[in-house]
Amino acid sequence: xxxxxxxxxxxxxxxxxxxRTKLLSLIIMVVAxxxxxxxxxxxxxxxxxxxxxxxxxxxRNSIINIxxxxxxxxxxxxxxxxxxxxxxTVLFVIGNISVHQNAIMQTxxxxxxxxxxxxxxTLLTATTKPLDLSLGLEKSMEPLKKWHVPxxxxxxxxxxxxxxxxxxxxxxxxxxxxxxxxxxDFEKGKLNEKMRGIVALLVPLFVSAFQKATDLANAxxxxxxxxxxxxxxxxxxxxxxxxxxxxxxxxxxxITALVLQYAL
Amino acid sequence: xSISINHVSYVYDSETELKWKxxxxxxxxxxxxxxxxxxxxxxxxxxxxxxxxNALLKPTSGEVxxxxxxxxxxxxxxxxxxxxxxxxxxxxxxxxxxxxxxxxKDIAFGPKNYGATDEETAIKVHQAMQLVGLDESYIxxxxxQLSGGEKRRVAIAGILALDPEILIxxxxxxGLDPQGSIEMMQLLLNLKNHHNKTxxxxxxxxxxxxxxFDDVILMDQxxxxxxxxxxxxxxxxxxxxxPQVIQFKxxxxxxxxxxxxxxxxIKEVLEEIKNDRIR
Numbered sequence: 320x321x322x323x324x325x326x327x328x329x330x331x332x333x334x335x336x337x338x339r340t341k342l343l344s345l346i347i348m349v350v351a352x353x354x355x356x357x358x359x360x361x362x363x364x365x366x367x368x369x370x371x372x373x374x375x376x377x378x379r380n381s382i383i384n385i386x387x388x389x390x391x392x393x394x395x396x397x398x399x400x401x402x403x404x405x406x407x408t409v410l411f412v413i414g415n416i417s418v419h420q421n422a423i424m425q426t427x428x429x430x431x432x433x434x435x436x437x438x439x440x441t442l443l444t445a446t447t448k449p450l451d452l453s454l455g456l457e458k459s460m461e462p463l464k465k466w467h468v469p470x471x472x473x474x475x476x477x478x479x480x481x482x483x484x485x486x487x488x489x490x491x492x493x494x495x496x497x498x499x500x501x502x503x504d505f506e507k508g509k510l511n512e513k514m515r516g517i518v519a520l521l522v523p524l525f526v527s528a529f530q531k532a533t534d535l536a537n538a539x540x541x542x543x544x545x546x547x548x549x550x551x552x553x554x555x556x557x558x559x560x561x562x563x564x565x566x567x568x569x570x571x572x573x574i575t576a577l578v579l580q581y582a583l
Numbered sequence: 584x585s586i587s588i589n590h591v592s593y594v595y596d597s598e599t600e601l602k603w604k605x606x607x608x609x610x611x612x613x614x615x616x617x618x619x620x621x622x623x624x625x626x627x628x629x630x631x632x633x634x635x636x637n638a639l640l641k642p643t644s645g646e647v648x649x650x651x652x653x654x655x656x657x658x659x660x661x662x663x664x665x666x667x668x669x670x671x672x673x674x675x676x677x678x679x680x681x682x683x684x685x686x687x688k689d690i691a692f693g694p695k696n697y698g699a700t701d702e703e704t705a706i707k708v709h710q711a712m713q714l715v716g717l718d719e720s721y722i723x724x725x726x727x728q729l730s731g732g733e734k735r736r737v738a739i740a741g742i743l744a745l746d747p748e749i750l751i752x753x754x755x756x757x758g759l760d761p762q763g764s765i766e767m768m769q770l771l772l773n774l775k776n777h778h779n780k781t782x783x784x785x786x787x788x789x790x791x792x793x794x795x796f797d798d799v800i801l802m803d804q805x806x807x808x809x810x811x812x813x814x815x816x817x818x819x820x821x822x823x824x825x826p827q828v829i830q831f832k833x834x835x836x837x838x839x840x841x842x843x844x845x846x847x848x849i850k851e852v853l854e855e856i857k858n859d860r861i862r
Contacts, residue, residue, distance in 0.1 A: 496639050497680040500672040501741060502696030507660055512696070519692065522682035526727070 326448055332561065333375040333446045338455025340562040344569040345443050351573045352435050355580040358424075361431045363579060367572055368435050368442075377445045385437055393430050400426045449481035451554075458556055471546040479535070487528065494523050586613040586636070586749065586781070591645035593631055605631040607805040609645070613798070615749075618775050618782040620792040620813075622823070623802035629785045630675070632802070633751050636783065637670040638663040649749070668697055671747030675754040675785075678734035681726040686717070686737050689726050693745045704744075711740040714778070715770060732763045739770075749781040750774060756788060764788070768795045793817055793826035794847050814844050828852065 328334070333341070352364060372382060400422040407420035444452070457474030464470050495505055495516075503516040593606040605628045613619050621629045634640040635647050638654050647654040652666045674680065683689035690711055694704045712721065715736040721729075726737060735755070742750065752771075756764040768791055774780040786792060792799060792813065799816040801809040801823065809816065817829055825833075828849060832842045835852070846852045 493674065494680055496634070497672075497674045497677065499639060500637055500667060500674070501680075501693040502664070502667065502745070504664065515692075515696070519680075519682050523679055526682075527679055 325445065327377065327445055329376045329446075331375050331446070332565075333371065333442070335561070336446075336565055337556055337558045337562045338447050338451045339459050339556065340558065340565055341443050341447055342452075342455055342459055343566065345439055347569050347573050348439055349436065351576045352432055355576055356428070357580050358428075359583075360576050360579045361428065361435075364572075364576060365431055365435055368438050371442055372438055375442060375446050377442065382438065382441060385441055386434065389430075389433055389437070393426075393433075396429055397426045449484075450478060451556075453478035453481055454552070454554060454556060469546070471550070475546065483531070486531070487524065490527055491520065491524055494520055585615065585648070585650070587611070587648045588613075588632070588635070589646050589648065591632075591635060591642040591647060593628075593635070593640060594643045597643065605805055606635075606642075609805075609807055611800055611807050611810060613781070613783060613800075615781045616775065616779055617797040618771060618784065618795065619798040619800060620796045621783065621785045621800045621802060622787065622789065622792060627802045628805040629802055630753055633672070633753055633783070633785050636749070636751055637672040638666050639672070664697075668745055669747060670749045670751060671742040671745055673739050673742050673750070673752040673755060675757060677738035677742075677755075678731060680738060680741075681734060684725060685723050686712075686726055686729075687722045689737060690740045690744050693741050697745060707744040707746065708740075711744040714743055714774065715740045716766070732759055735759070735767075743774075747780070749783065751783045751785075753785045754787070755784060756786065756791065764791060771795070789817075789824055790826045790828070793828060814847075818844055 348364075348368075352361075355361070355364075401416065401418050404422035404425055405417070405419055407422075407424070409417045410420055410423065411418055447455070453474055456477060457470060460468065460470045460473065498516055498519045499505060501519075503519060504512060505516050505520075508516065588609050588611045591606055591609040592604065595603045595605055607628075609628075609632060621632065623629050631640065635642060635654070636649065638647075638658070641654060641656055641658060643656060645655075649666065649670060652662075652669070654663075654666065681689050683692060687708055690708045691704045694707045699707065712718075717733070717736055717740065721733075721737075726734060729737065739752070739755070750771075755767050755771075759767060771782050771784070772795060775782050784796070796813050798812055799810070800807055801816075811819070817823075817826060828847060831849065832846070832852060835842055840856065842852050842855050846855050
């Protein structure tokens with residue numbers, strides 16, 4: 320099973336980039352997507368996004384599953400838009416519902432936006448190790464310390480939650496098996512059986528989560544962890560010329576998009 | 584009527600680069616109405632094998648035969664539930680699966696899932712509690728206020744309430760104190776001797792295996808490398824860590840005192856020495 324946007328190890332340029340570079344690039348690209356409305360700009364951006372996906376080697380399987388999850392939502396959107404939007408020329412008529420050009424255009428735009436936004440965030444998480452990502456976030460937030468934002472605490476919360484996702488996934492699987500052995504059919508059971516199963520899964524999971532949280536807090540405390548004292552890092556992030564070149568490229572794409580939107 | 588595992592292999596994550604063969608052509612027959620221990624190093628496939636016996640995992644190839652059930656890769660989903668009732672599975676640290684407000688409700692969860700009426704359930708819960716040595720006072724207590732050992736008893740009672748013919752336990756003594764471990768073993772012995780259960784236990788504790796079990800299966804790297812009755816297994820097999828009683832007997836032998844292989848506890852060894860003196 321491929322988890323949405325799970326880190327997969329390859330040695331590509333995008334994998335090697337500094338997490339801060341990738342975070343900043345993501346923000347720039349998202350702004351570019353949200354600030355533009357022309358079809359030509361979207362076509363340009365979507366090509367860029369696909370090139371990025373291909374160079375990062377995540378185009379193969381995981382991303383297709385993510386698109387599949389969009390299909391239902393996209394179809395709902397199409398239905399709503401066809402019924403509600405009645406501007407632009409009439410393209411064709413089904414029964415007594417007329418389908419207008421703007422309804423179709425609007426749907427296509429939202430589709431493209433969703434695909435791009437999802438692809439880009441997947442790109443970030445699939446090419447960056449969770450711990451690098453939280454380290455990158457922490458470093459990027461460092462200037463906020465001046466305004467007494469608890470950057471260290473936030474970074475700690477992020478990295479602990481990321482670290483514990485696989486732990487809880489394993490735990491959940493184990494409890495599911497244990498309850499299956501007690502007669503719950505999680506896959507094909509009736510609805511009320513599944514509901515009972517979910518209770519039997521969630522209660523032990525929460526109990527174990529609180530247990531683990533207490534244990535972790537104690538373990539950190541006995542080793543003298545404190546967020547108020549300055550800490551050194553085992554891993555140090557360093558931007559090199561690839562990062563700067565990549566950022567320049569992203570900026571160039573951003574400017575091109577804006578020019579296509581407003582100047583032409 | 585038997586339990587046999589024929590040419591079973593199991594591969595985790597078979598479609599990804601991480602694929603890993605946990606079981607490699609396993610062939611084992613387990614005798615019913617006995618206590619069988621599956622031993623071996625961490626990661627040797629014991630737990631994976633155990634999950635096949637109750638169809639939580641289906642073999643990638645080969646077949647698992649339990650009486651008239653045949654489990655293969657293509658077994659249909661709806662045929663598995665009766666098998667799960669027949670073969671009760673108690674996971675490692677089984678106390679973590681408790682979730683209901685009271686001990687009674689938690690033990691009743693299993694029988695209710697298999698469609699028992701309220702009356703039948705109540706009878707089964709009481710029987711199961713009696714078997715694991717929890718008295719009536721526990722019925723309305725919260726699962727989360729019990730001690731670790733008591734919680735584990737409740738979890739085991741939750742499986743016993745399904746009245747399985749075959750009971751499989753993964754590391755039932757892990758984390759228990761020596762007294763708790765002995766009580767656990769006596770519970771299993773009682774189930775075997777007085778309730779006609781077949782007991783299969785995954786464990787690391789060779790001392791307990793030597794004293795309480797009938798048969799041993801030794802696994803290594805996804806393969807079964809030895810299977811024998813307990814007495815012969817520990818007499819012949821020098822590769823495993825020997826139980827303390829055997830080490831003691833060997834020391835005695837060096838001093839010229841021969842103890843028969845049937846003495847399985849320190850007490851029995853002492854008895855033999857005493858009897859020899861009298862003679």
